[in-house]
Amino acid sequence: MKKIIISAIAKNGVIGKSNGEMPWHSKEEFQHFKKTTFGYPVIMGRVTFETLGKPLKGRLNIIISRNKNLNYEFADTKMFDSLEEAYVFCEKQNYEKIFIIGGAKIYRQAMDTVDEMIISNMNFEAEGDVFFPKINMDEWKVTSRYKKNEFEILVYVRRNSNGNKN
Numbered sequence: 055m056k057k058i059i060i061s062a063i064a065k066n067g068v069i070g071k072s073n074g075e076m077p078w079h080s081k082e083e084f085q086h087f088k089k090t091t092f093g094y095p096v097i098m099g100r101v102t103f104e105t106l107g108k109p110l111k112g113r114l115n116i117i118i119s120r121n122k123n124l125n126y127e128f129a130d131t132k133m134f135d136s137l138e139e140a141y142v143f144c145e146k147q148n149y150e151k152i153f154i155i156g157g158a159k160i161y162r163q164a165m166d167t168v169d170e171m172i173i174s175n176m177n178f179e180a181e182g183d184v185f186f187p188k189i190n191m192d193e194w195k196v197t198s199r200y201k202k203n204e205f206e207i208l209v210y211v212r213r214n215s216n217g218n219k220n
């Protein structure tokens with residue numbers, strides 16, 4: 055099962071606002087996100103789910119929270135109290151791939167566990183106070199780039215564990 059982080063990052067590293075507002079609206083980026091994740095489980099932190107307000111269609115929405123009393127009355131949602139438990143569940147279901155869709159707290163914890171990162175680098179700065187964690191280029195290499203109008207998609211894969219940086 056391939057674990058993939060997917061995120062959209064402004065030029066100044068911003069991915070969100072802690073008040074729940076979206077720092078930007080990009081139809082083009084939203085379409086890329088939908089096309090890439092559609093049909094696969096998406097794992098997110100409780101704050102991100104509440105920012106969305108409802109499950110993303112056509113995907114199992116897995117929400118991570120320490121609050122065991124939370125119970126969203128939506129179909130297509132599942133809750134776990136850790137990322138690890140969510141992974142165990144997904145492994146059992148034999149999913150081909152799963153997407154970790156944020157926010158910052160979940161990205162930070164998932165970064166050491168994922169195989170790939172699909173990052174949309176937006177071509178503008180944004181106002182906000184939630185940032186994507188620093189990508190350590192000793193651990194990751196960019197294998198493909200796709201230019202869009204408002205952003206560039208970079209695909210990161212892990213460098214070989216033997217330290218080969220090519």
Ligand SMILES: NC(=O)c1ccc[n+]([C@@H]2O[C@H](COP(=O)([O-])OP(=O)(O)OC[C@H]3O[C@@H](n4cnc5c(N)ncnc54)[C@H](OP(=O)(O)O)[C@@H]3O)[C@@H](O)[C@H]2O)c1
Nearest residue numbers: 061062069070071099100101102119120156157158159160
């Ligand atoms: N630009 C992008 O691509 C993108 C993507 C996604 C989100 N965002 C933005 O990111 C922001 C939200 O990010 P965030 O960092 O504030 O929150 P988050 O990562 O979405 O959610 C954090 C919550 O997840 C739960 N959690 C985290 N680690 C856990 C663990 N180890 N075990 C159990 N539960 C755990 C906790 O929920 P409880 O408090 O319920 O225990 C925690 O409060 C929003 O502004 C959103 O718009 C941007």
